[in-house]
Amino acid sequence: MAVSPGFKADLxxxxxxxxxxxxxxxxxxxxxxxxxxxxxxxxxxxxxSFQMGTNMKAWLFTILRNEFYSQMRKRGREVQDTDGAMTARLAVHPSQQGKLDLQDFRGALEQLPEDQREAIILIGASGFSYEEAAEICGCAVGTIKSRVSRARTRLQDILKVSGEAEYGPDAISAQVMGSSVVA
Structure with a gap:
């Protein structure tokens, strides 16, 4: 059932x-x-469920009020950790290295020729198929595949990455996270 223009405007x-x-x-x-x-x-x-002609503002305020009290009740059921025992058992991968890696990746991405950067972003980051990316760029599928391949190789060179083992947590982070995988 479509929403009426009056409902949208009142909302x-x-x-x-x-x-x-x-x-x-x-x-x-x-x-x-x-x-x-x-x-x-x-x-x-x-x-x-809203009856046009009735007070929409009152209806919306009721929804808001009910949502507020539902959230308050939900918070009341949350686990309290005043002594920090539960928090101490949690291990979180430090974010500093990830931020630095992302910064390095962005810098490397900027060093790529525009056609390669466009292709790798369409395929790798945006999730388009090679066929869709080729259509977007107005070129052949083989051209997109070639650009992506060259972009990947160039990114590996710029970032000095030699294989999959260099992705993920480093040796110290793996120990913190309780992982048995050590790069």
Whole structure:
């Protein structure tokens, strides 16, 4: 069932009031924005249950209020870890190395010729097939395959990567994570 233009307009017009109400409930702008977003999603999903001609603002405020209290109840059921015992058992792979690796990769990507960079991004990052990438670039499938192959080889050279063993956690990170795989 399609959503009526009047419903859309009324929904959009109610957003500032919803946000103000959400801020007053949550006392936090970010949480308020999340509440408003969840309210709009639920209202959109249940638009067929709304009776046109009734008070949409009241309907939306009720959805928002119910969502707020549902989230509060959910938080009450969350595990408390005041002494930090549970947190101490958690191991997290340090993010610093990953950020540096990403920085290096971006720099290497910028060193590629434009046609190779475009091809590797379409295939590797955007998930397009070779046929789709060829259509986007306006060239033959073999040309895309060649560009991707040359881009991969050039990236390996720039980043000084010789094989798959150089991806993933290093020896220290593997020990922290409890992994038996050591590069």
């Amino acid at each position: 959009i017009a109610a957003i500032p009031s919803l946000r103000a109400f959400a801020v007053s409930l949550s006392q936090n702008a970010d949480k308020a924005d999340d509440l408003v977003q969840e309210t709009l999603v639920k209202a959109w999903d249940k638009h067929q």
